[in-house]
Amino acid sequence: MPIVSPGFTGRRQSPDVQLPPGQYLAEDFPVLTAGPTPRVTTDRWQFTINTEAGQRYDWSWQQLIELPAEKITTDIHCVTKWSKLGTRWKGVSLDVLLEDVETAADFALVQSYGSYTTNLPLEDLVDGQAWIAYRYDGEELTPEHGGPARLLVPHLYFWKSAKWVRGIQLLLEDEPGFWESAGYHDYGDPWREQRYQGD
Amino acid sequence: MSHVDGNALAGDLREIFAVDLTAATGQCSGCGYKGSVASLRVYQNAPGVVARCPHCEEVVLRLVRGRDRAWLDLRGTVSLEIPLP
Numbered sequence: 001m002p003i004v005s006p007g008f009t010g011r012r013q014s015p016d017v018q019l020p021p022g023q024y025l026a027e028d029f030p031v032l033t034a035g036p037t038p039r040v041t042t043d044r045w046q047f048t049i050n051t052e053a054g055q056r057y058d059w060s061w062q063q064l065i066e067l068p069a070e071k072i073t074t075d076i077h078c079v080t081k082w083s084k085l086g087t088r089w090k091g092v093s094l095d096v097l098l099e100d101v102e103t104a105a106d107f108a109l110v111q112s113y114g115s116y117t118t119n120l121p122l123e124d125l126v127d128g129q130a131w132i133a134y135r136y137d138g139e140e141l142t143p144e145h146g147g148p149a150r151l152l153v154p155h156l157y158f159w160k161s162a163k164w165v166r167g168i169q170l171l172l173e174d175e176p177g178f179w180e181s182a183g184y185h186d187y188g189d190p191w192r193e194q195r196y197q198g199d
Numbered sequence: 200m201s202h203v204d205g206n207a208l209a210g211d212l213r214e215i216f217a218v219d220l221t222a223a224t225g226q227c228s229g230c231g232y233k234g235s236v237a238s239l240r241v242y243q244n245a246p247g248v249v250a251r252c253p254h255c256e257e258v259v260l261r262l263v264r265g266r267d268r269a270w271l272d273l274r275g276t277v278s279l280e281i282p283l284p
Contacts, residue, residue, distance in 0.1 A: 030244075032244055033244060034258075035242055035249060035256065080246055179246055182262075182263045
């Protein structure tokens with residue numbers, strides 16, 4: 001049995017840290033952006049769910065923050081290969097926002113201020129898997145990290161956790177979003193390393 | 200996060216095309232603005248490279264580099280006028 005020095009195994013990690021394949025541990029919180037950072041003030045902020053039947057459900061900022069919120073501590077995994085462990089958020093579960101929404105949709109297209117979109121199955125937004133997050137690490141969510149509010153869906157690659165979220169279109173058929181229509185995987189499970197189409 | 204100019208696209212595009220596309224003139228499908236690829240606003244700190252129109256900031260080009268493939272999305276570009284030698 002050959003002895004392998006830890007010095008030859010790349011980035012040193014605690015033995016109890018489990019990362020998805022191909023990921024490395026980031027200590028900072030990298031800022032990725034595909035365009036200018038939208039500056040959306042909370043008095044203009046609105047969140048809308050549109051159903052496949054054309055029904056519309058709206059929340060103002062005040063209405064959002066008056067809903068029951070949860071504190072979430074979770075690991076996040078970016079498709080550009082950094083992972084960050086134990087990130088702390090506060091937000092409203094999508095279960096709360098979808099509670100009174102009547103829909104037969106199987107898919108969701110998440111829409112952001114600044115026109116970014118991302119798609120995912122509706123079943124990945126419910127059952128305690130996704131939130132509209134508006135605080136990070138005890139502070140208001142900054143615009144660079146998607147403030148005033150972003151989607152948080154941490155079991156998928158972080159491009160699915162749309163910054164500057166403004167709404168969700170519920171759909172009967174899947175519709176690829178910004179990165180999903182340009183080569184990235186439609187689902188994006190980091191534990192199955194679903195980075196690109198065909199993975 | 201600030202952008203850089205379209206000359207930053209030269210390396211990635213040279214991997215795909217036989218000519219230097221940064222000298223090409225593109226027309227934005229959003230606002231109709233015509234300008235050189237080198238004049239685009241390029242955001243590189245992202246899962247792919249995103250080039251935006253300097254006039255209306257709409258996306259005119261997206262390039263994703265996979266392990267053994269690249270995806271080039273030009274739906275934001277009406278056309279590219281490419282000078283040939």
